[in-house]
Amino acid sequence: MSENQSDFPTIQRVSVIGLGKLGLCTAACFAGAGFEVWGYDANAEVMQELASRRLPIRETDLEKLMPEAWPNLRLAASTEQAVNNAQVIFIIVPTPSGPDGRFDNSFIEKVLAEIGPALKQNYDYKVVDVISTVMPGSSESSFLPLLENLSGKKCGQGFGLAYNPEFIALGSVIQNFLNPDLVLIGCSDQVSGHMVSQVYERTCRSNPKIACMSLINAEISKLSLNCFVTMKISFANELSALCSAIPGADIDTITDALGADTRIGNKYISGGLGFGGPCFPRDNLAFQKSANEFQKKLSISTSVVAANNSVVDELSDIIKQKVAPGERVAILGLSYKPQTQIVERSQSIDIANRLSELGYDVAVHDPMALDEAAKVLTPGMDFCPDPMDCFKKASAVILATNWPEFTKLDWERAADLSRERPLLLDCWRAMRSSPPRGFSYQAWGIGPAADCSQDKNGESPCSMK
Numbered sequence: 354m355s356e357n358q359s360d361f362p363t364i365q366r367v368s369v370i371g372l373g374k375l376g377l378c379t380a381a382c383f384a385g386a387g388f389e390v391w392g393y394d395a396n397a398e399v400m401q402e403l404a405s406r407r408l409p410i411r412e413t414d415l416e417k418l419m420p421e422a423w424p425n426l427r428l429a430a431s432t433e434q435a436v437n438n439a440q441v442i443f444i445i446v447p448t449p450s451g452p453d454g455r456f457d458n459s460f461i462e463k464v465l466a467e468i469g470p471a472l473k474q475n476y477d478y479k480v481v482d483v484i485s486t487v488m489p490g491s492s493e494s495s496f497l498p499l500l501e502n503l504s505g506k507k508c509g510q511g512f513g514l515a516y517n518p519e520f521i522a523l524g525s526v527i528q529n530f531l532n533p534d535l536v537l538i539g540c541s542d543q544v545s546g547h548m549v550s551q552v553y554e555r556t557c558r559s560n561p562k563i564a565c566m567s568l569i570n571a572e573i574s575k576l577s578l579n580c581f582v583t584m585k586i587s588f589a590n591e592l593s594a595l596c597s598a599i600p601g602a603d604i605d606t607i608t609d610a611l612g613a614d615t616r617i618g619n620k621y622i623s624g625g626l627g628f629g630g631p632c633f634p635r636d637n638l639a640f641q642k643s644a645n646e647f648q649k650k651l652s653i654s655t656s657v658v659a660a661n662n663s664v665v666d667e668l669s670d671i672i673k674q675k676v677a678p679g680e681r682v683a684i685l686g687l688s689y690k691p692q693t694q695i696v697e698r699s700q701s702i703d704i705a706n707r708l709s710e711l712g713y714d715v716a717v718h719d720p721m722a723l724d725e726a727a728k729v730l731t732p733g734m735d736f737c738p739d740p741m742d743c744f745k746k747a748s749a750v751i752l753a754t755n756w757p758e759f760t761k762l763d764w765e766r767a768a769d770l771s772r773e774r775p776l777l778l779d780c781w782r783a784m785r786s787s788p789p790r791g792f793s794y795q796a797w798g799i800g801p802a803a804d805c806s807q808d809k810n811g812e813s814p815c816s817m818k
C-alpha cells in the first residue's frame with residue numbers, strides 16, 4: 354500500500370449506530386465538525402425524539418453543540434441505510450459485563466450481522482469502526498470473521514475494521530471528545546487507519562496524539578489505560594487512609610506535591626472515596642479475566658480492586674468507633690460522582706448499605722439520584738428529598754459524593770436539627786477551609802492533630818496547607 358496521502362479517500366460521510374450516552378454525543382461532535390452523519394438507534398423512542406429535534410439524553414454542552422450539528426445529522430431508517438450512506442460506520446452499542454466480568458459482545462455482533470450483508474452490496478471501501486469497550490481479542494476472533502463471512506469480502510481488501518475506544522467521562526463527554534490527549538485507533542490495515550484518523554483530525558480541537566496500531570494492541574491499550582488510572586486513584590486513596598491515622602498528615606498537601614512531578618501528574622489523585630460508575634470497576638475485572646485466559650495474573654489490578662473495596666471498610670470503622678448502632682447516620686450524595694443520577698457501583702451506596710446492615714438508622718439524600726438509588730439501597734432507609742430532613746436527630750453525617758450543593762447548605766440549621774455535636778465525616782474535604790460550627794468535623798485524609806475542630810486558637814489548621 355502506498356504512503357501517498359492522495360491514495361486515501363477523503364471522508365465526508367459517516368454513520369453512528371447506537372445513539373445513547375456516548376453515541377449521540379459522538380454523532381453530534383462529528384456533525385458539528387461538518388461531516389454528513391447518519392445516525393441509527395434500535396430504540397424507536399430515541400429515533401422519534403431526534404426526529405422531533407429533541408435530545409433523548411442530558412449531557413453537558415450537548416445542547417450548545419446541536420445548532421451546529423442538526424443541519425448535518427440525518428436519521429437512517431435502518432442499519433443497512435446507515436452503511437450504504439457512509440464511508441466509516443461507528444458502532445457504539447452496550448457491552449454489558451457478564452457474571453464472570455467479561456464484556457458481552459452480543460449487541461455488537463447483532464449490529465455486525467446487519468452490516469455484513471450491507472457491505473456485500475456496496476462497492477466502495479468502507480470501514481467498520483467499533484467504539485464500544487470490548488475484551489482483548491474480540492476484533493480478530495469474532496468481529497472480523499463475522500464480517501468476512503457475511504460480506505463475502507476479505508478484511509483489509511473489500512472493507513476495513515477498526516477498534517477505536519473513547520476516553521470520555523460522563524458529564525464531560527463533549528469536552529473530552531473534542532479535546533482528547535489521545536485518539537486510539539486499532540485497524541486492520543493502513544487505509545482504514547487513515548480513514549478513521551481523518552475523521553478525528555477534523556473533529557478534535559486539541560491536536561491530539563493519534564496512535565494507530567493493530568486491533569489487539571488497541572484493545573489492550575484501552576483497558577490498560579483505564580486500569581492504570583484506577584491504580585492512581587487507589588494509590589491516593591490508600592495514602593488518604595494512612596494520612597487519616599498519622600497526626601498532622603494532610604493528603605492534599607502530599608498529593609499536590611506528588612502531582613507536580615510530571616511522571617505522576619496531578620489528575621485522578623484526589624484522595625477520596627474511591628472509584629465507581631459504569632466503566633472503571635468493570636474494566637479492572639475484565640482486564641483480570643482477559644489475563645487469566647492467557648494463563649497470566651494481574652496482581653496490581655487485583656490489588657487495585659481490593660484497595661478500592663477497602664475504603665468502605667475504613668469509613669464504616671470510623672462510624673462504628675464513634676456512633677452506636679441504632680443511631681441515625683445521614684449520607685449526603687449517592688451517585689458515583691457529582692452531576693449525574695448514575696448510582697452503578699457507587700461507593701456511597703455501598704457505605705449506606707453497609708451501615709444499614711450494621712444496624713444504623715440510615716437517612717439518605719442526593720440532588721439527582723434518589724430514585725435510582727432506591728433501586729439498589731437496602732429497604733428501610735429514610736429517603737430525604739430535602740437534605741435538612743436527613744439531619745434530624747442524626748449522630749453522624751457523611752459527605753459522601755462531592756456535590757457542590759452540599760457546601761452551600763444551611764449548616765447552622767443542620768447542626769440545630771442534629772444531635773449534640775454530631776460527627777461530620779467529609780470524604781472529599783470539601784469543607785476543610787471552613788468546617789461548619791456545631792459538628793465534630795473529620796476530614797478523610799487529614800491526621801488527628803490537624804482535626805479542624807480541635808484548634809485551640811479557634812483557627813482552622815486545615816486551612817494551613
Ligand SMILES: NC(=O)c1ccc[n+]([C@@H]2O[C@H](COP(=O)([O-])OP(=O)(O)OC[C@H]3O[C@@H](n4cnc5c(N)ncnc54)[C@H](O)[C@@H]3O)[C@@H](O)[C@H]2O)c1
Nearest residue numbers: 371372373374375376394395396445446447448485486523
Ligand atoms: N458512557 C460512557 O461514559 C462510556 C465511555 C467510554 C466507553 N463507553 C462504552 O460505549 C458503549 C456504549 O455506552 P453508552 O453509555 O453510550 O450506552 P447506552 O446504553 O447509553 O447507549 C447504547 C445505545 O445503543 C442502542 N442499541 C442497542 N442495540 C442496538 C442495535 N442493534 N442497533 C442500534 N442501536 C442499538 C441502544 O438503544 C442505546 O441507545 C459501551 O460499550 C460502553 O462501555 C461508554
Ligand SMILES: O=c1ccn([C@@H]2O[C@H](COP(=O)(O)OP(=O)(O)O[C@H]3O[C@H](CO)[C@@H](O)[C@H](O)[C@H]3O)[C@@H](O)[C@H]2O)c(=O)[nH]1
Nearest residue numbers: 519520521522523586621622623627628629630632689690
Ligand atoms: O481522583 C479521583 C478521580 C475520580 N475518582 C472516581 O473515579 C470514578 C470515575 O470518574 P470519571 O473518570 O470522572 O468518570 P467516568 O465517566 O466513569 O469515566 C471513566 O470511564 C470511562 C469509560 O471507560 C472512560 O472513557 C473515562 O476515560 C474514565 O475517566 C468516580 O467514581 C470518581 O469519583 C476518584 O475516586 N478520584
